[in-house]
Amino acid sequence: MVSKKEEKKIIKQIAQERIEILMNKAFETIHKEPDLAQRYVEIARKIGMRYRVRIPKKWKIFICRxxxxxxxxxxxxxxxxxxxxxxxxxxxxxxxxxxxxxxxxxxx
Ligand SMILES: [Zn+2]
Structure with missing residues:
Protein backbone atom coordinates (compact mmCIF):
# COMPACT_ATOMS: atom_id res chain seq x y z
CA MET A 1 0.00 0.00 0.00
CA VAL A 2 1.09 3.51 -0.78
CA SER A 3 0.24 6.30 1.62
CA LYS A 4 -1.54 9.42 0.41
CA LYS A 5 1.61 11.44 0.93
CA GLU A 6 3.70 9.06 -1.13
CA GLU A 7 1.03 8.94 -3.79
CA LYS A 8 1.21 12.72 -4.14
CA LYS A 9 4.96 12.54 -4.43
CA ILE A 10 4.74 9.96 -7.19
CA ILE A 11 2.16 12.02 -9.09
CA LYS A 12 4.42 15.06 -8.88
CA GLN A 13 7.33 13.04 -10.12
CA ILE A 14 5.35 11.83 -13.11
CA ALA A 15 4.23 15.39 -13.81
CA GLN A 16 7.84 16.54 -13.73
CA GLU A 17 8.88 13.81 -16.13
CA ARG A 18 6.09 14.77 -18.50
CA ILE A 19 7.13 18.41 -18.44
CA GLU A 20 10.69 17.33 -19.24
CA ILE A 21 9.54 15.20 -22.19
CA LEU A 22 7.21 17.90 -23.52
CA MET A 23 9.83 20.64 -23.32
CA ASN A 24 12.39 18.46 -25.06
CA LYS A 25 9.86 17.78 -27.79
CA ALA A 26 9.07 21.47 -28.08
CA PHE A 27 12.72 22.28 -28.72
CA GLU A 28 12.97 19.47 -31.25
CA THR A 29 9.96 20.60 -33.25
CA ILE A 30 10.12 24.38 -33.06
CA HIS A 31 12.21 24.74 -36.21
CA LYS A 32 9.91 22.60 -38.33
CA GLU A 33 6.55 23.01 -36.68
CA PRO A 34 6.42 26.04 -34.38
CA ASP A 35 2.70 25.67 -33.76
CA LEU A 36 3.15 22.12 -32.54
CA ALA A 37 6.06 23.19 -30.34
CA GLN A 38 3.83 25.87 -28.84
CA ARG A 39 1.21 23.24 -28.08
CA TYR A 40 3.81 21.20 -26.20
CA VAL A 41 4.77 24.24 -24.13
CA GLU A 42 1.13 24.93 -23.31
CA ILE A 43 0.55 21.34 -22.22
CA ALA A 44 3.71 21.44 -20.09
CA ARG A 45 2.52 24.67 -18.44
CA LYS A 46 -0.92 23.19 -17.81
CA ILE A 47 0.58 20.09 -16.20
CA GLY A 48 2.72 22.37 -14.05
CA MET A 49 -0.29 24.35 -12.89
CA ARG A 50 -2.54 21.36 -12.39
CA TYR A 51 -0.09 19.39 -10.27
CA ARG A 52 1.64 22.41 -8.78
CA VAL A 53 4.96 21.46 -10.21
CA ARG A 54 7.39 24.16 -11.19
CA ILE A 55 8.80 24.18 -14.66
CA PRO A 56 12.56 23.76 -14.21
CA LYS A 57 14.59 26.94 -14.53
CA LYS A 58 16.53 25.63 -17.52
CA TRP A 59 13.24 25.61 -19.48
CA LYS A 60 11.62 28.62 -17.89
CA ILE A 61 14.38 30.87 -19.22
CA PHE A 62 13.11 30.10 -22.71
CA ILE A 63 9.44 30.79 -22.13
CA CYS A 64 8.43 34.40 -22.64
CA ARG A 65 6.68 35.79 -19.59
ZN1 LIG B 1 7.03 37.27 -25.94
Whole structure:
Protein backbone atom coordinates (compact mmCIF):
# COMPACT_ATOMS: atom_id res chain seq x y z
CA MET A 1 0.00 0.00 0.00
CA VAL A 2 1.09 3.51 -0.78
CA SER A 3 0.24 6.30 1.62
CA LYS A 4 -1.54 9.42 0.41
CA LYS A 5 1.61 11.44 0.93
CA GLU A 6 3.70 9.06 -1.13
CA GLU A 7 1.03 8.94 -3.79
CA LYS A 8 1.21 12.72 -4.14
CA LYS A 9 4.96 12.54 -4.43
CA ILE A 10 4.74 9.96 -7.19
CA ILE A 11 2.16 12.02 -9.09
CA LYS A 12 4.42 15.06 -8.88
CA GLN A 13 7.33 13.04 -10.12
CA ILE A 14 5.35 11.83 -13.11
CA ALA A 15 4.23 15.39 -13.81
CA GLN A 16 7.84 16.54 -13.73
CA GLU A 17 8.88 13.81 -16.13
CA ARG A 18 6.09 14.77 -18.50
CA ILE A 19 7.13 18.41 -18.44
CA GLU A 20 10.69 17.33 -19.24
CA ILE A 21 9.54 15.20 -22.19
CA LEU A 22 7.21 17.90 -23.52
CA MET A 23 9.83 20.64 -23.32
CA ASN A 24 12.39 18.46 -25.06
CA LYS A 25 9.86 17.78 -27.79
CA ALA A 26 9.07 21.47 -28.08
CA PHE A 27 12.72 22.28 -28.72
CA GLU A 28 12.97 19.47 -31.25
CA THR A 29 9.96 20.60 -33.25
CA ILE A 30 10.12 24.38 -33.06
CA HIS A 31 12.21 24.74 -36.21
CA LYS A 32 9.91 22.60 -38.33
CA GLU A 33 6.55 23.01 -36.68
CA PRO A 34 6.42 26.04 -34.38
CA ASP A 35 2.70 25.67 -33.76
CA LEU A 36 3.15 22.12 -32.54
CA ALA A 37 6.06 23.19 -30.34
CA GLN A 38 3.83 25.87 -28.84
CA ARG A 39 1.21 23.24 -28.08
CA TYR A 40 3.81 21.20 -26.20
CA VAL A 41 4.77 24.24 -24.13
CA GLU A 42 1.13 24.93 -23.31
CA ILE A 43 0.55 21.34 -22.22
CA ALA A 44 3.71 21.44 -20.09
CA ARG A 45 2.52 24.67 -18.44
CA LYS A 46 -0.92 23.19 -17.81
CA ILE A 47 0.58 20.09 -16.20
CA GLY A 48 2.72 22.37 -14.05
CA MET A 49 -0.29 24.35 -12.89
CA ARG A 50 -2.54 21.36 -12.39
CA TYR A 51 -0.09 19.39 -10.27
CA ARG A 52 1.64 22.41 -8.78
CA VAL A 53 4.96 21.46 -10.21
CA ARG A 54 7.39 24.16 -11.19
CA ILE A 55 8.80 24.18 -14.66
CA PRO A 56 12.56 23.76 -14.21
CA LYS A 57 14.59 26.94 -14.53
CA LYS A 58 16.53 25.63 -17.52
CA TRP A 59 13.24 25.61 -19.48
CA LYS A 60 11.62 28.62 -17.89
CA ILE A 61 14.38 30.87 -19.22
CA PHE A 62 13.11 30.10 -22.71
CA ILE A 63 9.44 30.79 -22.13
CA CYS A 64 8.43 34.40 -22.64
CA ARG A 65 6.68 35.79 -19.59
CA UNK A 66 4.43 38.00 -21.61
CA UNK A 67 3.32 35.98 -24.61
CA UNK A 68 4.20 32.55 -23.14
CA UNK A 69 5.91 31.49 -26.32
CA UNK A 70 8.96 29.33 -26.53
CA UNK A 71 12.02 31.39 -27.30
CA UNK A 72 14.89 29.85 -29.17
CA UNK A 73 18.09 31.84 -29.64
CA UNK A 74 18.68 32.62 -33.30
CA UNK A 75 15.07 31.91 -34.16
CA UNK A 76 12.73 34.16 -32.25
CA UNK A 77 14.73 35.71 -29.47
CA UNK A 78 17.86 37.78 -29.07
CA UNK A 79 20.42 37.02 -26.43
CA UNK A 80 22.85 39.74 -25.41
CA UNK A 81 25.48 39.83 -22.75
CA UNK A 82 25.81 43.20 -21.02
CA UNK A 83 29.08 43.97 -19.34
CA UNK A 84 28.32 47.34 -17.84
CA UNK A 85 27.78 47.60 -14.11
CA UNK A 86 26.53 44.21 -12.99
CA UNK A 87 27.17 41.81 -15.87
CA UNK A 88 23.93 40.29 -17.07
CA UNK A 89 22.27 38.53 -19.96
CA UNK A 90 19.22 39.98 -21.63
CA UNK A 91 16.87 37.84 -23.66
CA UNK A 92 14.49 39.72 -25.93
CA UNK A 93 11.40 37.98 -27.26
CA UNK A 94 11.15 38.99 -30.92
CA UNK A 95 7.42 38.32 -31.02
CA UNK A 96 6.31 40.72 -28.32
CA UNK A 97 9.56 42.57 -27.56
CA UNK A 98 9.47 41.62 -23.93
CA UNK A 99 12.92 41.40 -22.34
CA UNK A 100 14.17 39.49 -19.38
CA UNK A 101 17.44 39.78 -17.55
CA UNK A 102 19.64 37.39 -15.71
CA UNK A 103 22.53 38.37 -13.57
CA UNK A 104 25.75 36.54 -14.20
CA UNK A 105 27.42 35.57 -11.00
CA UNK A 106 31.08 36.38 -11.04
CA UNK A 107 33.52 33.75 -9.91
CA UNK A 108 35.61 34.87 -7.02
ZN1 LIG B 1 7.03 37.27 -25.94
Missing amino acids: KCKRLMVPGLNCRVRIQRKREPHVTITCLMCNHTKRFLIKRKQ
